[in-house]
Amino acid sequence: MTDLQFRRAALPDVPAIVGLLADDRLGAQRESPDDLPLYEKAFTRVEQDAGQLLVVGERDGTVLATAQLTFIPGLSRRGATRAIVEAVRVSSTERGSGLGSALMRWIIDECRSRGCHLVQLTSDLTRPDAHRFYRRLGFVQSHAGFKYEL
Amino acid sequence: MTDLQFRRAALPDVPAIVGLLADDRLGAQRESPDDLPLYEKAFTRVEQDAGQLLVVGERDGTVLATAQLTFIPGLSRRGATRAIVEAVRVSSTERGSGLGSALMRWIIDECRSRGCHLVQLTSDLTRPDAHRFYRRLGFVQSHAGFKYEL
Numbered sequence: 001m002t003d004l005q006f007r008r009a010a011l012p013d014v015p016a017i018v019g020l021l022a023d024d025r026l027g028a029q030r031e032s033p034d035d036l037p038l039y040e041k042a043f044t045r046v047e048q049d050a051g052q053l054l055v056v057g058e059r060d061g062t063v064l065a066t067a068q069l070t071f072i073p074g075l076s077r078r079g080a081t082r083a084i085v086e087a088v089r090v091s092s093t094e095r096g097s098g099l100g101s102a103l104m105r106w107i108i109d110e111c112r113s114r115g116c117h118l119v120q121l122t123s124d125l126t127r128p129d130a131h132r133f134y135r136r137l138g139f140v141q142s143h144a145g146f147k148y149e150l
Numbered sequence: 151m152t153d154l155q156f157r158r159a160a161l162p163d164v165p166a167i168v169g170l171l172a173d174d175r176l177g178a179q180r181e182s183p184d185d186l187p188l189y190e191k192a193f194t195r196v197e198q199d200a201g202q203l204l205v206v207g208e209r210d211g212t213v214l215a216t217a218q219l220t221f222i223p224g225l226s227r228r229g230a231t232r233a234i235v236e237a238v239r240v241s242s243t244e245r246g247s248g249l250g251s252a253l254m255r256w257i258i259d260e261c262r263s264r265g266c267h268l269v270q271l272t273s274d275l276t277r278p279d280a281h282r283f284y285r286r287l288g289f290v291q292s293h294a295g296f297k298y299e300l
Contacts, residue, residue: 079192143295
């Protein structure tokens with residue numbers, strides 16, 4: 001884990017992030033990595049939204065992991081702010097290396113430093129390995145996740 | 151369902167919203183409805199965040215339901231915007247009246263009109279009735295939901 005760095009993503013990271021999104025059993029069917037302008041436009045929308053933090057993890061200048069955080073102020077739980085984690089991806093060459101755990105620990109620390117009370121995420125039911133990974137990190141599998149496609 | 155109206159919440163709605171949050175098996179343990187300034191401060195944070203839409207449903211000037219939407223731009227799914235629904239509550243006097251379904255249909259229409267590709271939510275595993283409710287509305291229970299309390 002030497003020289004591993006996590007930071008806010010910048011525009012030049014977009015191709016590497018899209019590569020990680022597409023290098024995935026589910027993502028392969030959903031992404032169009034050759035349409036870079038589409039993703040750069042999306043990056044600009046994320047960048048301009050103060051509630052978003054798109055993260056990359058890199059080593060020696062190579063992006064190896066990504067995740068997106070959204071900070072949600074709310075009334076429930078006595079005015080708690082929660083963080084939602086979406087689009088967590090680790091390079092397939094790095095699975096089992098501890099990079100994913102390091103990414104999630106960085107995310108938890110970042111959320112704590114921003115005063116969040118809760119970090120939450122959902123994981124596709126067809127990813128039991130990911131579920132074990134999150135439980136090992138201390139996440140509690142307390143909810144059912146629903147999606148409605150428009 | 152006559153005279154039912156859904157709209158963006160305003161500061162004077164806060165006591166009614168907090169009442170709905172606390173009038174719930176899980177919420178009763180989590181909320182402090184007497185600490186109104188705490189919730190008004192949280193409301194201001196929600197109001198100032200362009201990515202948030204706190205909704206109330208009312209009839210004859212009485213607030214009977216609430217939900218909070220967060221619009222999340224992102225790179226995944228070809229730059230899709232997703233909406234997260236949190237803190238869905240319907241007055242216990244109105245359960246089974248169709249008000250909850252009307253609220254969720256309003257939410258789905260609002261998300262569609264804003265160009266969202268996906269509406270998603272999580273529901274505590276101890277709420278099987280809620281899960282049936284969401285499935286009946288067309289939500290697909292495709293994910294496991296994890297939380298990490300800070």
